[in-house]
Amino acid sequence: MTAGGTRLDDDAAAPAVLTRLARDAARRPLLVALDFDGTLAPLVDDPDASRALPAAVDALRALAQVPGVTLALVSGRSLTDLHRRAEVPVGTVLIGSHGGERGRVGEHGLIHEPIQLDPEQDALLVRVGAGLQRAARGRNGVWVQHKPAAAVLHTRLAEPDDAEAATREGLAVAEELGVHAIHGKDVVEVSVLTVTKGTALQQLRADLGAAAVVYAGDDTTDEHAFADLEATDVTVKVGPGGTVARYRVPDPEALAEALAGFAAALA
Numbered sequence: 001m002t003a004g005g006t007r008l009d010d011d012a013a014a015p016a017v018l019t020r021l022a023r024d025a026a027r028r029p030l031l032v033a034l035d036f037d038g039t040l041a042p043l044v045d046d047p048d049a050s051r052a053l054p055a056a057v058d059a060l061r062a063l064a065q066v067p068g069v070t071l072a073l074v075s076g077r078s079l080t081d082l083h084r085r086a087e088v089p090v091g092t093v094l095i096g097s098h099g100g101e102r103g104r105v106g107e108h109g110l111i112h113e114p115i116q117l118d119p120e121q122d123a124l125l126v127r128v129g130a131g132l133q134r135a136a137r138g139r140n141g142v143w144v145q146h147k148p149a150a151a152v153l154h155t156r157l158a159e160p161d162d163a164e165a166a167t168r169e170g171l172a173v174a175e176e177l178g179v180h181a182i183h184g185k186d187v188v189e190v191s192v193l194t195v196t197k198g199t200a201l202q203q204l205r206a207d208l209g210a211a212a213v214v215y216a217g218d219d220t221t222d223e224h225a226f227a228d229l230e231a232t233d234v235t236v237k238v239g240p241g242g243t244v245a246r247y248r249v250p251d252p253e254a255l256a257e258a259l260a261g262f263a264a265a266l267a
């Protein structure tokens, strides 16, 4: 219920703390960093159909116009995928692959260095993909998504028994290969990189010299970001579940509303 003395079950707490932060001119430069799936975009069965809420897109546009504010999206998606669907203004920083890739939205498209795996990581990624394909085989609704540095076993569409068995097998594949696995919302993601959203966010904060950070997210990988930020930063868990974040909003709709209020208070 509480973290850092804040009531996580108070729906008004996050909007109120954002308004206070907006009025505190000493806390600039300000970094506003947001997860994508489950945070700006409600979760859906097909990851390709995922879109940010129109209200969230409007709020991000308003935030990006405020002097002294840098907007960033921090996602498990590949950078190109995130860029394709994010609908964010020029200048927005994009962090993809859970911190493994970083770029920026430019006037003429995405500016970034494509991810470069060494031959060992390349070979490992092939084995990860093959292992997860084995875990999916013969199980209705279980499928594998391939990304630049990871493969993801999706179980959202499977019956509970199949989902559970596939998840167990997917986690075993990671253990066998000695690589990092993330058990997220109806996914087991196995990456050949050891980065986290937390370390990527700390790096970005240092690069910007940010005096304060706002971070919102809904899933297990976002807990790294919450944990690595400072007690004076504003961390917001979206939806139910245990968290080390200081504030909570019930869903992406409520977050979009809070961000719109934040942008208005900053203007």
Ligand SMILES: O=P(O)(O)OC[C@H]1O[C@H](O[C@H]2O[C@H](CO)[C@@H](O)[C@H](O)[C@H]2O)[C@H](O)[C@@H](O)[C@@H]1O
Pocket (backbone or CB within 6 Å): 035, 036, 037, 038, 042, 043, 044, 045, 046, 047, 048, 050, 074, 075, 076, 077, 145, 152, 154, 156, 184, 185, 186, 187, 189, 219, 221
């Ligand atoms: O860090 P995020 O932006 O939250 O991305 C994490 C993963 O998001 C996607 O999967 C999740 O969203 C899907 C679409 O709503 C949903 O079908 C799935 O169950 C969720 O886990 C994406 O497909 C993954 O690659 C990302 O790592």
